[in-house]
Amino acid sequence: MAREGAAARPAPLGVRGQVLLALLLAGVWAFWQLGLSWGDLVPSEGGRAIAGEFLVRAFSPALSSEAEFVPPDAPPLLLQAWRAVGATLVFAAAAMSLSIVFGLALGFFASTAWWSCTFPAGSWIARTLYVVARTVVALMRSVHELLWALLFLIAFGLSDLVAVFALTIPYAGTLAKIYSELIDEAPRDSARALHAAGASGVAVFCIGLVPRALPDMAAYTFYRFECAIRASAVLGFFGYETVGLYIKQSFSSANYGEVWTYLYALLVVVLVFDVWSGRLRKRLLA
Amino acid sequence: MTGTDFALEGVSMRFDALTVLEDVSLRIDAGERVALVGPSGSGKTTLLRLLGGVLEPTGGGVRIGGAALAGMSPAALRAVRSQIGFVHQDHALIPNVRVAHNVATGRVGRRGLFGVMRDVLWPSRDTLAEMHALLDRVGIEEKLFERTDRLSGGQRQRVAIARALFQQPSAILADEPVSSVDPSRARDTVELLQSISRDDGITLCASLHNVELAREFFPRVLGLRDGCIAFDVPSGELSEDAVAELYELSSNEMLADGA
Ligand SMILES: Nc1ncnc2c1ncn2[C@@H]1O[C@H](COP(=O)(O)OP(=O)(O)O)[C@@H](O)[C@H]1O
Numbered sequence: 168m169a170r171e172g173a174a175a176r177p178a179p180l181g182v183r184g185q186v187l188l189a190l191l192l193a194g195v196w197a198f199w200q201l202g203l204s205w206g207d208l209v210p211s212e213g214g215r216a217i218a219g220e221f222l223v224r225a226f227s228p229a230l231s232s233e234a235e236f237v238p239p240d241a242p243p244l245l246l247q248a249w250r251a252v253g254a255t256l257v258f259a260a261a262a263m264s265l266s267i268v269f270g271l272a273l274g275f276f277a278s279t280a281w282w283s284c285t286f287p288a289g290s291w292i293a294r295t296l297y298v299v300a301r302t303v304v305a306l307m308r309s310v311h312e313l314l315w316a317l318l319f320l321i322a323f324g325l326s327d328l329v330a331v332f333a334l335t336i337p338y339a340g341t342l343a344k345i346y347s348e349l350i351d352e353a354p355r356d357s358a359r360a361l362h363a364a365g366a367s368g369v370a371v372f373c374i375g376l377v378p379r380a381l382p383d384m385a386a387y388t389f390y391r392f393e394c395a396i397r398a399s400a401v402l403g404f405f406g407y408e409t410v411g412l413y414i415k416q417s418f419s420s421a422n423y424g425e426v427w428t429y430l431y432a433l434l435v436v437v438l439v440f441d442v443w444s445g446r447l448r449k450r451l452l453a
Numbered sequence: 454m455t456g457t458d459f460a461l462e463g464v465s466m467r468f469d470a471l472t473v474l475e476d477v478s479l480r481i482d483a484g485e486r487v488a489l490v491g492p493s494g495s496g497k498t499t500l501l502r503l504l505g506g507v508l509e510p511t512g513g514g515v516r517i518g519g520a521a522l523a524g525m526s527p528a529a530l531r532a533v534r535s536q537i538g539f540v541h542q543d544h545a546l547i548p549n550v551r552v553a554h555n556v557a558t559g560r561v562g563r564r565g566l567f568g569v570m571r572d573v574l575w576p577s578r579d580t581l582a583e584m585h586a587l588l589d590r591v592g593i594e595e596k597l598f599e600r601t602d603r604l605s606g607g608q609r610q611r612v613a614i615a616r617a618l619f620q621q622p623s624a625i626l627a628d629e630p631v632s633s634v635d636p637s638r639a640r641d642t643v644e645l646l647q648s649i650s651r652d653d654g655i656t657l658c659a660s661l662h663n664v665e666l667a668r669e670f671f672p673r674v675l676g677l678r679d680g681c682i683a684f685d686v687p688s689g690e691l692s693e694d695a696v697a698e699l700y701e702l703s704s705n706e707m708l709a710d711g712a
């Protein structure tokens with residue numbers, strides 16, 4: 168008995184502990200490799216002055232244009248901010264709509280559950296298609312949306328549709344990955360019941376599995392929508408008419424009050440979206 | 454509706470190295486009511502899954518309604534399964550949807566994916582009336598539009614039965630239908646299954662832990678032990694000795710216990 172007890176004593180550091188330790192060491196190594204010095208965090212004299220000027224304006228955002236020359240047909244600043252934020256939302260919504268459609272389709276194919284439902288177990292066709300789907304999804308995700316935007320800008324020039332696709336490609340990839348994992352991790356009991364009632368493989372998947380993953384899929388999609396709003400704001404830095412464009416313009420002419428106006432407008436939109444999506448989620452899933 | 458009949462012919466079931474059933478032969482006639490008793494791990498669930506055409510035996514053959522399942526096309530096999538209402542031990546319901554939606558999924562074998570979608574999203578007046586009648590029959594009519602995970606274990610059990618009935622089955626296979634309810638409800642549930650089988654003339658085979666309930670509501674009791682049929686008798690002839698022997702620890706289990 169005593170010998171059995173000794174054998175059963177767990178190792179001082181389990182597998183999980185070893186992985187955590189390795190990650191920690193990798194982090195320390197990365198810092199050392201970059202040669203970071205805390206002194207870099209203290210800005211230069213001039214930088215400090217600009218930063219101070221900018222930060223102070225947080226308390227007094229501009230209510231009308233601060234530019235020295237305002238074209239006579241230019242809309243008032245607040246209307247401008249409203250439109251810019253609206254355009255940001257429209258980009259994000261268009262990209263998300265496409266991403267959800269492609270994400271669902273790719274997510275199904277990238278899940279093991281789909282192939283095990285629709286193909287006989289162990290079929291090499293299913294395994295090949297699964298690997299293809301996962302590779303496509305990984306490729307879509309491996310390039311950041313801003314990099315896609317840059318590439319498309321060079322290839323196709325400034326076009327709203329192209330900007331939407333720049334967001335859609337990595338977002339659809341990310342949604343597909345998360346959807347497929349949620350579906351694969353969903354409990355299988357209702358799928359078993361559907362199968363026993365004579366359902367086809369596709370029906371087992373769609374009725375027995377997907378509803379089990381749906382609440383988490385919806386939650387993740389809302390989170391991704393928020394990311395899309397931010398990404399589409401940043402697209403403005405490339406010249407698209409989202410809020411980033413105006414932030415960049417105001418910033419480069421040192422109209423910091425205007426910058427804050429735009430930032431606050433974006434903040435309001437994100438907050439409103441957060442409240443709205445929270446309510447919608449409760450209504451949908453409760 | 455008329456019942457369907459089942460036959461196992463020299464059926465063996467092996468999971469890798471583990472032999473769960475060994476050369477089991479058995480006939481269940483149309484409209485018969487059979488209780489399946491036996492200790493945990495004796496193979497009751499496995500036997501029911503074989504009868505339901507969900508599991509393919511590693512040896513021997515299964516016949517449902519006279520048709521051999523071996524070599525059947527997938528579509529034909531699905532058609533056979535759609536005739537059999539399976540009540541799973543863990544209910545296997547979708548928790549985050551309404552009761553009506555779970556009931557609607559019962560008819561998936563006949564209606565297909567889009568038929569079920571229609572019954573879920575936009576049910577016809579007749580379908581709704583049918584669901585109401587079914588829930589009334591299992592005693593929870595007021596719960597039709599309740600979210601399934603808000604129900605108690607006993608109520609979920611009834612939803613699972615209603616889903617199986619919505620299939621318009623010619624047989625019901627119930628796996629320990631009373632394992633999740635208290636004793637008084639257990640009686641009600643078994644009585645409900647019995648009355649359904651009797652009134653609709655459909656075959657019923659249920660695994661039970663409670664031998665008393667088996668004796669009271671089923672004309673035929675089948676004892677399973679160590680992968681073999683220990684007894685198969687009319688419930689009137691079931692002796693206390695046979696029951697005691699069935700549940701007695703088997704020799705290797707005693708060894709495992711003593712160690
Ligand atoms: N799919 C499976 N794979 C491997 N072993 C299984 C599987 N299903 C059942 N078993 C084993 O078969 C034996 C009988 O199980 P089961 O039919 O569930 O018994 P019961 O329902 O009487 O408790 C158990 O030892 C169980 O572990």
Ligand SMILES: [Mg+2]
Pocket residue numbers: 497498499542628629
């Ligand atoms: Mg069991």
